[in-house]
Amino acid sequence: MSSAATPRRPRAAALLTPALRDDLFGGVGWKELTGVVEMVVEDADAGALLSHPRRRLVEVLITSWGAPALTAEVLDALPALRAVVHAAGSVRKLVTDAVWERDLVVVSAADANNEPVAEYVYAQTVLALKDAHRRARDIAAARALPPLDGIPGIYGQTVGLVSFGSVARKVATRLRRLDAEVRAWDPYQDAALLREAGVTPVGALADLMAGCRVVSVHTPLITGRTEGLISGELLRLLPRGATLVNTARGAVIDEAALIDVLTERPDLFAVLDVTAEEPPPPTSPLYTLPNAVLTGHVAGTVGGERRAMGRLVLGELRRLAAGSAPLHAVSAQEAHLRA
Known part of the structure; x- marks a missing residue:
């Protein structure tokens, strides 16, 4: 009785610098990855x-920071492409x-990248x-x-x-350790979803700013809509001794x-990971x-933290190779509303 044929591995291209490849996967992880896909092109240069x-x-394109925009011209050169990871x-x-x-499948390792940001x-x-x-000081x-x-102390503040996207949800979960009252403003999220997460929805951004000892910004930058969202008028509403944290844009x-x-x-304080x-x-x-x-952008994954993104990518490539739906696919609407 003959055994079933081994499924063909998806053909892949990787646009990664050697340093970034090592950060994300290391030698062992990269060896596993090349066992899941057939690497037909490996070059950090898009022109190459x-x-x-x-x-x-190329059926699967593996990218990371510094990859070029996937314009129609680029995609025309990759007619077999079906997924971007x-x-x-x-x-x-x-x-x-x-x-x-x-109609390409787009997968992001944002969930793994967001964990260090939340921490x-x-x-x-x-x-x-x-x-x-x-x-x-x-x-x-x-x-x-x-x-x-x-000094207020860490409990019960x-x-x-x-905004209440992926990072903010992870932050809210961590703040439970402090018995904090977590409030969130997000006009795109159902208030019931926030309540299910143990978060108090706030209808007006001004009310949020005026009522919190710490305010953390998680809003994506959407041209013409969120530029300058946090105005001077809103900043002046912060209570005495408040701190503003920005890890978004x-x-x-x-x-x-x-x-x-x-x-x-001078009673206020700002911690800015982005400017x-x-x-x-x-x-x-x-x-x-x-x-x-x-x-200076230390909130996102750095150093050994990046291996978590590599593990997520490897898992998603395994699913794609098996013909399964990825767990971290991004829709056009989601991509527009993410930072």
Whole structure:
């Protein structure tokens, strides 16, 4: 009795630099990956892919940070392509309308990328409620220990989330450890979904800003809709001693207004992992304001954290090879609303 034929492995191309490939997969992970797919093109250069003699065989494209936009011209060179697996978070700079018109499957490793972001926000919330950043600067300036008066402590505080996507949901779960009252503003989410997550929906962004000791921004940057969403007027509503955390996109906050408000109100604090211009111009007051901290995109996956994205990608490639639906596929609408 003859055995069933071994299914053919999907033919794949990888647009990854050697360093990024190692960060994501390591030697063992890459060996596993090349056992799941037949790697017909492996090159960090998009131009090399588009001129490669075997490009027309490529069924699965593996991408990550720095990959080119998948325009109609690029897709025309890849006629067999049926899936794009992105070993990074947002696909907004990668995917164009041509991808959706071709009805390609698009997979993102955002869920794995979002875990460290949520841990970062949780950690910054704890530090904010301990007044740690301000105390560190005051101690360095005064060479003395400031009093402990006015520090709220980590338990039972009110934390606000601006938008309630994947990262914000992960943050809300972590904040349960602190018995926090978590509030969220998101006009695109059903209030019942927020309540099921143990989060209090807030109808007006102004009310959220005015009522929370820590406010964390998770809103995607959507041209013409969310640029400058967090205005100076809203920032001035923050209660005394509040901290603003932004790990989404810098331009969601009116940065000039933020600088003005931080200058006017030294009681406020801003922890910015993203800024409108990256890095900010050399003359930006954000470098010198005593109540602002810049951390430069450390919230997302770095170093060994990236292996989690590689594991997610490998799992999705196994599903695609088996003819199963991926667990982390992204629709056109979802891609538009993600950071």
